[in-house]
Amino acid sequence: MLETIALERLKKALCALPGVGPKTAQRMAFHLVGRDREGARALSEAITGALQSIRRCKRCNNFSETELCPVCSSPKRNAAQLCVVETQADLESIEMSKAFSGTYFVLMGHLSPLDGIGPEELGLDRLQRLLDEEDIEEVVMATNPTVEGDATADFIAQLVRQHGIRVTQLARGVPVGGELEYVDRNTLAGAFRGRKDL
Amino acid sequence: MLETIALERLKKALCALPGVGPKTAQRMAFHLVGRDREGARALSEAITGALQSIRRCKRCNNFSETELCPVCSSPKRNAAQLCVVETQADLESIEMSKAFSGTYFVLMGHLSPLDGIGPEELGLDRLQRLLDEEDIEEVVMATNPTVEGDATADFIAQLVRQHGIRVTQLARGVPVGGELEYVDRNTLAGAFRGRKDL
Numbered sequence: 001m002l003e004t005i006a007l008e009r010l011k012k013a014l015c016a017l018p019g020v021g022p023k024t025a026q027r028m029a030f031h032l033v034g035r036d037r038e039g040a041r042a043l044s045e046a047i048t049g050a051l052q053s054i055r056r057c058k059r060c061n062n063f064s065e066t067e068l069c070p071v072c073s074s075p076k077r078n079a080a081q082l083c084v085v086e087t088q089a090d091l092e093s094i095e096m097s098k099a100f101s102g103t104y105f106v107l108m109g110h111l112s113p114l115d116g117i118g119p120e121e122l123g124l125d126r127l128q129r130l131l132d133e134e135d136i137e138e139v140v141m142a143t144n145p146t147v148e149g150d151a152t153a154d155f156i157a158q159l160v161r162q163h164g165i166r167v168t169q170l171a172r173g174v175p176v177g178g179e180l181e182y183v184d185r186n187t188l189a190g191a192f193r194g195r196k197d198l
Numbered sequence: 199m200l201e202t203i204a205l206e207r208l209k210k211a212l213c214a215l216p217g218v219g220p221k222t223a224q225r226m227a228f229h230l231v232g233r234d235r236e237g238a239r240a241l242s243e244a245i246t247g248a249l250q251s252i253r254r255c256k257r258c259n260n261f262s263e264t265e266l267c268p269v270c271s272s273p274k275r276n277a278a279q280l281c282v283v284e285t286q287a288d289l290e291s292i293e294m295s296k297a298f299s300g301t302y303f304v305l306m307g308h309l310s311p312l313d314g315i316g317p318e319e320l321g322l323d324r325l326q327r328l329l330d331e332e333d334i335e336e337v338v339m340a341t342n343p344t345v346e347g348d349a350t351a352d353f354i355a356q357l358v359r360q361h362g363i364r365v366t367q368l369a370r371g372v373p374v375g376g377e378l379e380y381v382d383r384n385t386l387a388g389a390f391r392g393r394k395d396l
Contacts, residue, residue, distance in 0.1 A: 004252055004261060004262060004263045005263070006244075006247050006251040006263060007252060007261060009244045009247060010244040010247070012244070013237070013240045013241040013243075013245075014241065014244075016234055016237030016238070017241075018225055018226060018229045019225070019226075024217065026287065026290070027216055027217070027287065028215045028216060028217075029248070030285070031215065031216045032215070032248070033252050033261060034254075034261065034286055036214055037249055039211070039214030040214070040245050040248075040249055041245075041246075041249060042211045043212065043214055043215075043242075043245060044242045044243075044245040044246050044249075045211075046204075046207045046210070046211035047211075047230060047238050047241060048242045049207060049208070050204040050205060050208040050227070050230070050231050051231070051238055051239060051242075052204075053202070053204040054202055054204050063202060063205060063228075063232065064202060065202040065203070065204060087228070088228045089224065089228055
């Protein structure tokens with residue numbers, strides 16, 4: 001091959017990014033080296049900088065540059081409400097909706113025995129400790145509405161109830177702005193079961 | 199926002215990659231910082247390494263770690279045949295096909311007056327010099343079969359003919375393995391015009 005070693009190494013490293021295969025990695029590598037060396041330099045530095053300064057909040061697992069993340073340390077947030085999410089990305093989405101003013105607990109994914117992900121891998125021991133030590137009044141389960149997410153929610157709900165704390169779950173129904181024609185059967189069935197008086 | 203500054207910077211830097219928008223950049227950033235710190239470190243280093251060691255071949259513009267790229271410096275390649283391509287990626291594709299054993303000249307894109315890309319931006323002055331200085335017998339135009347690519351090929355063909363050198367162009371026709379049903383009209387029309395005796 002006529003490829004340079006440094007280029008091969010760059011392509012391989014780019015494949016570490018989610019959703020990037022060999023072909024995309026090649027396009028990215030060519031772009032970085034051939035057309036946007038300034039952007040490439042900035043990217044390399046941004047990665048190093050992020051690795052150095054970002055860790056996880058010791059209370060909720062959220063990304064943070066300080067020991068406690070901005071959400072956990074904010075006096076404006078209601079620490080008695082705890083929203084359990086599967087990932088950092090879910091937390092971001094909820095924050096964007098501005099629908100929740102409590103604090104979070106970020107799981108490290110969902111229960112998946114086949115992949116060797118049990119309660120410990122999710123950080124549930126830390127959630128237990130949090131429930132022990134703080135005055136939580138409500139835990140809102142915001143795991144994904146999938147089989148794995150529901151199983152995870154059920155498992156955690158049991159654990160929370162042992163502490164005598166109220167557990168709730170996000171409502172299921174037809175998505176706002178969607179067209180009924182394209183809503184799947186399970187969602188429709190759930191929306192019927194959960195129908196409300198007008 | 200509850201985002202850390204370092205994370206914001208990383209997301210922005212990732213948007214420099216082709217095909218990566220804010221949403222994908224976020225997913226990539228979370229992955230790098232949260233799940234694959236080792237891969238993130240490797241990526242940062244690979245970028246820096248590539249920037250340091252990769253430059254352009256002074257004869258053909260191909261990426262190279264040395265002054266002359268492996269193709270130009272190989273004694274096995276026929277330097278009398280010169281294949282003109284629009285980009286590095288096109289060169290790679292042709293190399294993969296193993297259909298060509300000459301050398302290349304990589305343009306910096308195609309002529310696009312609206313974007314301010316004229317003959318100079320493509321590096322045609324260097325191509326001129328190459329035609330002056332070396333004994334080239336054939337120039338194969340392998341620009342993209344698009345309006346811009348064809349315009350670029352025509353422009354360069356004139357230039358090459360002034361040197362009394364033979365100019366050829368890749369054949370146009372139905373792609374091997376494709377189904378006629380899905381071949382576009384222009385390609386079909388071109389294939390009919392270029393039909394050959396069996």
